[in-house]
Amino acid sequence: MAEYIPLELPDNPRLAQNIIHFARALRRAGLPVGPGRVIDAIRAVEAAGFTNRMDFYWTLHACFVNKPEHRIVFAQIFRLYWRDPRYLEHMMSLMLPAVRGVQENKAAQSAEKRAAQALLGDEMPDIPEQEEEQEDGTQIEVDASFTISTEEKLKTLDFEQMSLDEIAQAKKMLSRLTLPVKPIESRRSQASSMGKRTDYRRTIRDALRKGGEIRSIAHAKPRLRWPNLVVLCDISGSMSQYSRMVLHFLHAVANEKGQGWAKVHAFTFGTRLTNITRHLATRDVDASLKAAGAEAQDWQGGTRIGQCLHDFNHHWTRRVMGQGAVVLLITDGLDRDDPAALEKEMERLHLSSKRLIWLNPLLRWDGFAPKATGIRTMLPHVDSFRAGHSIQSLEQLAEAISRPDDAGEKARLMALL
Template sequence: MSDRPVPPVPEDGKLAANITHFARALRKAGLRVGPGRVIGAIRAVEAAGFGDRRDFYWTLHAAFVSRPEERAVFAQTFRLFWRDPRYLEQMMSLLLPSIRGNQEERRAAAAERRAAAALLDGMIPEGVEPPPAPEEELQIEGDASGTASGEERLRTLDFEQMTPSEMAEARRMIAGLRLPVPPLLSRRTAPVARGPIADWRRTIALSVRRGGEIGTLATRRRRDRPPNLVVLCDISGSMSHYSRMVLHFLHAVANARGAGGWARVHAFTFGTRLTNITRHLARRDVDEALAAAGAEAQDWQGGTRIGACLHAFNRDWSRRVMGQGAVVLLITDGLDRDPPDDLAREMERLHLASRRLVWINPLLRWQGFAPRARGIAAMLPHVDTLIAGHSVASLAALGAALSTAAGSGERDRLLALPRG
């Protein structure tokens, strides 16, 4: 942190207003800050004073931070809000993230971007004058605010057509989505009061306690168990807008309470090579998780070799993560450079190893889409369900697609179209 002195808090009644706006920014950045904590922070600052910057920082820290993962976001929001009067320029520069760097730099960058987005989403705090912006920038800002959409329109809007503010709102909507899954019927059984399977061992044990007289017949039934979810996400250049939003969705699914009904969620990215990002998605902070995943996957926004990457998955990972009826989500547009015969062979092997193979293809958003590309034509016969993944609504419909056992009508329609 910089050693420059903190501008003093105004003494003309604006202390409560500035702390309230600071708390509003923290809440938009993901911290659990309610009215009670705001009142407590104001009273704590009035009691402790704010002559020393370290005392002021730790007073607000004690009032607003309740979890370890919230410390970085609080620190960056505090620095931008209270320390630099020309913070607006710096916040705008932070909205263009970099996915390279070491772990500590990625954590700080993720917290800074969240803090900048939260502060820009509200009004400028009292007593802090932002730098004058050029006339062209003001016009651009006005155009962006004029294109803000309602929730219903935002649900069906294409990710590629969203403005930065709409993308931020869409990410908040995606964070609340869940992916329910019907459980599998296990071969293991559990004792129940009335079940279809006779439990002779427990029946005899109960009869021994009663002097050899057999009373009620003990029964059992087969247990339910959750399947694994395996995700293969294309991060090539043609999929960059969609893969980032899908990874936000997968982070929400992987970090849902009880994994949302899944036994485990395994995530892989591929472009020109396969990368396992499962451990990165397990982080609770979504920005930090995606920054770490981006640093791990060196082929981000590069070329596409779907066949070679599926071969690497089938060879190295299939037996580890595909056991016991895993459901597979394949997120790609199907535009591949590998020979179609090799791609079809790897897709068939992946399909045979999975309980259900769902292909999420953003190209389905176009009316009149037909499987004319060789890669798409090679992949299509080996999937169970085919849906679009270009909007919040299409991701929300994924749960309904997984809950039905029927095949995909869209896949059957495309298979019936003439090729060439």
């Protein structure tokens, strides 16, 4: 039987307690942190010491983080819990509604709202609602029937600013969205008594069966075919949360029958291109995205848009771009590779697709301008340029796909080049 070895805590027992509370916050934020990892973290801090902030950060990071998508949440909770002396006041401002018009109108940073919710949790105090009264003492009844519902507010909320509960609700809403597409008339025809096209071959064949006399004219109509949907999704660090929500949406599109798409092909790219099409076929969305994340090893890494598009054009264009495919390019366009190579690959991608739609979350800013070199290089080679940061923007995408003349914000931004 193994001998029981008691756990030796660091010299300061409060440090061990703080690590335990920190681990609880990580667990509430969605990280798989169990008692074993907490003990390992305390022992690791005891061995590494608490003299250097960066050593302390990476010691806890090595104990608690094992997936790329957990890095942002860990970093925000660590900053708020260990490094910011006024983190409590800051988190309160993120979680509580404005009181007496004093609250600062400041948007939370990436994953900061989820970090605040994980740290404060159910300990948030309830704010009593003030009842307005008239001068005579009678209460004023406010009709809230026309106020915006929670679901409507959630549609316009940025994916990066959502809390854990809001993300869960958003995923349910995304699972109900559809992306229908109209069929394409091909050059091939099929017999139809109401068709406007004359079927000369069928007319002659019918006449030969009846002694060579033409008694009726056969008609035909164009045969309908459905295009493929090809999605190229950026999973670099700046696009991590947006990509995750968009992939939830694409999973619903790929598994919903009757929307018109012949097939949905999905690729992720950061520093390399990864085909995740087969994972979207899994009915369970969580299992699907988990498998896709395991295969895409460059999740939340750097960005090499030009090289990844070159790999797609060279290896996958002939396989997935037939039948008038519609391409969704989801990226912020922040690329530092050679602009000439990027422009060449964008031009080839544009020529290979029937329609190329670019979804960019940076377009959510009112003052957005195509100043980055990657954006200036890519913009002329897309058919439509649209925002992709909220549920509402994805709903508008469904309307844009059914309108071939929709260019989104491309014309306005091209005038700024």
